[in-house]
Amino acid sequence: xxxxxxxxxxxxxxxxxxxxxxxxxxxxxxxxxxxxxxxxxxxxxxxxxxxxxxxxxxxxxxxxxxxxxxxxxxxxxxxxxxxxxxxxxxxxxxxxxxxxxxxxxxxxxxxxxxxxxxxxxxxxxxxxxxxxxxxxxxxxxxxxxxxxxxxxxxxxxxxxxxxxxxxxxxxxxxxxxxxxxxxxxxxxxxxxxxxxxxxxxxxxx
Amino acid sequence: xxxxxxxxxxxxxxxxxxxxxxxxxxxxxxxxxxxxxxxxxxxxxxxxxxxxxxxxxxxxxxxxxxxxxxxxxxxxxxxxxxxxxxxxxxxxxxxxxxxxxxxxxxxxxxxxxxxxxxxxxxxxxxxxxxxxxxxxxxxxxxxxxxxxxxxxxxxxxxxxxxxxxxxxxxxxxxxxxxxxxxxxxxxxxxxxxxxxxxxxxxxxx
DNA sequence: GTGTCGATTGACTGATCAGTCACTTCATGG
DNA sequence: CCATGAAGTGACTGATCAGTCAATCGACAC
Numbered sequence: 001x002x003x004x005x006x007x008x009x010x011x012x013x014x015x016x017x018x019x020x021x022x023x024x025x026x027x028x029x030x031x032x033x034x035x036x037x038x039x040x041x042x043x044x045x046x047x048x049x050x051x052x053x054x055x056x057x058x059x060x061x062x063x064x065x066x067x068x069x070x071x072x073x074x075x076x077x078x079x080x081x082x083x084x085x086x087x088x089x090x091x092x093x094x095x096x097x098x099x100x101x102x103x104x105x106x107x108x109x110x111x112x113x114x115x116x117x118x119x120x121x122x123x124x125x126x127x128x129x130x131x132x133x134x135x136x137x138x139x140x141x142x143x144x145x146x147x148x149x150x151x152x153x154x155x156x157x158x159x160x161x162x163x164x165x166x167x168x169x170x171x172x173x174x175x176x177x178x179x180x181x182x183x184x185x186x187x188x189x190x191x192x193x194x195x196x197x198x199x200x201x202x203x204x205x
Numbered sequence: 206x207x208x209x210x211x212x213x214x215x216x217x218x219x220x221x222x223x224x225x226x227x228x229x230x231x232x233x234x235x236x237x238x239x240x241x242x243x244x245x246x247x248x249x250x251x252x253x254x255x256x257x258x259x260x261x262x263x264x265x266x267x268x269x270x271x272x273x274x275x276x277x278x279x280x281x282x283x284x285x286x287x288x289x290x291x292x293x294x295x296x297x298x299x300x301x302x303x304x305x306x307x308x309x310x311x312x313x314x315x316x317x318x319x320x321x322x323x324x325x326x327x328x329x330x331x332x333x334x335x336x337x338x339x340x341x342x343x344x345x346x347x348x349x350x351x352x353x354x355x356x357x358x359x360x361x362x363x364x365x366x367x368x369x370x371x372x373x374x375x376x377x378x379x380x381x382x383x384x385x386x387x388x389x390x391x392x393x394x395x396x397x398x399x400x401x402x403x404x405x406x407x408x409x410x
Numbered sequence: 411g412t413g414t415c416g417a418t419t420g421a422c423t424g425a426t427c428a429g430t431c432a433c434t435t436c437a438t439g440g
Numbered sequence: 441c442c443a444t445g446a447a448g449t450g451a452c453t454g455a456t457c458a459g460t461c462a463a464t465c466g467a468c469a470c
Binding site: 209210213244245246247248251 | 446447448449450451
């Protein structure tokens with residue numbers, strides 16, 4: 001795939017992110033995407049097999065970025081707590097930079113039947129695998145409590161971040177101005193640090 | 206609305222939950238729903254205005270149940286921690302009893318454009334309001350840390366539960382047999398109790 | 411100047427489905 | 441036993457759209 005092709009695909013993908021975020025996947029017309037991208041309707045099908053393929057491509061491309069960041073955090077973060085903080089921070093910065101993308105990844109991708117194939121599951125779970133490694137290392141180093149399974153810790157962390165961003169994206173009653181993303185991020189980190197901490201371990205049955 | 210009408214509506218709603226859970230809202234045909242319910246196609250439109258109306262009715266009816274349970278927990282739970290536990294326990298028990306319903310509430314309802322009207326937001330946020338009261342009381346009684354806002358605590362709790370149930374519903378790589386719901390529930394409670402606990406408050410900057 | 415081939419175009423088509431509606435059946439009460 | 445209207449029926453329709461395809465463009469080679 002040459003440079004020009006990659007660029008054109010990217011233009012279409014970014015247009016699709018915008019359109020999907022605005023109207024939701026099923027209400028979006030492929031014609032809307034081609035208009036937004038400034039290409040002919042038929043060109044979409046030159047670069048992608050189908051509408052589904054466009055959505056799945058968005059996921060695959062951007063999810064790989066996320067996995068890369070987890071890897072980077074593993075390598076550069078001083079300790080498990082810092083590594084966790086880096087991942088959470090990256091997700092919130094991604095939201096600030098491109099709320100539309102997060103909306104699509106959180107709301108549209110998981111609703112597509114075709115998304116659930118072995119290839120995508122593998123990719124999806126790679127992110128969780130990276131997080132689990134962080135928790136596992138934290139337990140071995142005696143930083144994180146040993147009585148919480150890394151897999152549950154992973155889901156709890158992911159859920160906390162996911163649900164919060166959902167509020168930013170959808171809840172009109174949630175005051176974004178009075179509650180900036182940075183504040184939300186810090187509070188989540190605070191709760192998770194305490195929740196996973198070794199120090200609290202003996203205090204609950 | 207007389208008894209017979211209520212019953213018939215309920216039959217249709219339950220059939221719809223099954224169909225939506227199986228194929229997803231957009232891939233479900235209204236004909237599938239009438240077949241599943243054992244009523245004529247046209248009858249659906251006697252009891253409901255539209256396909257959207259069916260999905261929203263599912264949400265409204267069942268969400269009111271959830272809100273009632275939060276209220277009940279507020280009245281019967283000994284302390285904030287117990288009350289929180291009762292709510293979490295109710296959600297996990299709902300999943301065990303009717304996984305299809307949870308799947309629809311988590312995945313299909315939030316993806317419907319028509320869902321996002323003021324009436325539904327109000328109902329949706331009533332649940333969060335109830336949870337916030339629990340956290341607020343916990344802070345006043347000195348059980349929960351004062352430096353985590355009740356609203357964030359609410360989202361974190363909701364997200365943790367939501368993300369975990371999502372794994373049960375969707376992730377084929379997640380081993381449900383080796384990790385029963387009760388275990389997941391207990392670990393979430395453990396992490397949240399520690400995370401929100403007053404005792405950990407001074408240990409993080 | 412001419413040939414080749416991938417990129418680009420958008421009008422068209424075939425299939426799909428939510429919702430309608432004219433009709434039938436049933437229950438109730440006078 | 442009839443009248444009335446609510447409940448129930450399912451064939452049909454009108455609108456919608458994803459995806460196709462035959463035609464055109466344009467860049468590069470020889």
